[in-house]
Amino acid sequence: MNRPPIVSDVQDADFAARVAVLIEQSSLTEEALAALERQQPLDRLDAVRQRSRDSGAVEVVDDWAAELGEAVDAAARGDRDALARVLHIVRPFVMRYCRTRIGANDRGIVAIDDVAQEVCLAVMRALPRYRDQGRPFMAFVYGIAAHKVADVHRAAGRNRTDPVADVPEAVSAVAGPEQRVLEFEASREMGELLNAIPA
Known part of the structure; x- marks a missing residue:
């Protein structure tokens, strides 16, 4: 029976420590920690946290977060x-x-790079109005990204076309020039044949 891996399955203590630190600093900290606690005893999670603090992983993440905060x-x-x-x-x-x-399915309609660029542009435009409300800046960014991704899904829902390599010829009910010439030739030949019949 396959089960999803849990933090205690990770052999690399540094990786497990970084995961614990990132979970602590995410906007979903309480829910994520609750999920981890259901998977393993809390003292084991505390041991992972302590190893991360001892190894300096917390400082690396704190430096990154501090650098982003100062830059914002x-x-x-x-x-x-x-x-x-x-x-x-x-x-x-x-x-x-x-x-x-x-x-x-949506990747054929829009490029991931384009959506990411739209998100970055929206972040850039919104940055002068950004006010720290006690949540991480990345939560603000992910909120913008969620709206842009939702826009892509809405556009994909409206776009019901199937792209094809060749444009199919449209059938027209109105006779084109070639068709008119062929009809005229057939009519002329029919007239000649009718005139050849003895009366």
């Missing part, structure tokens, strides 16, 4: 270099989010 503050004040840094940090997360949320 400066970018909101109009610093172009800080804006570039924010987008540099955020874009890989946005790409991953878009890639996982846009299904294979």
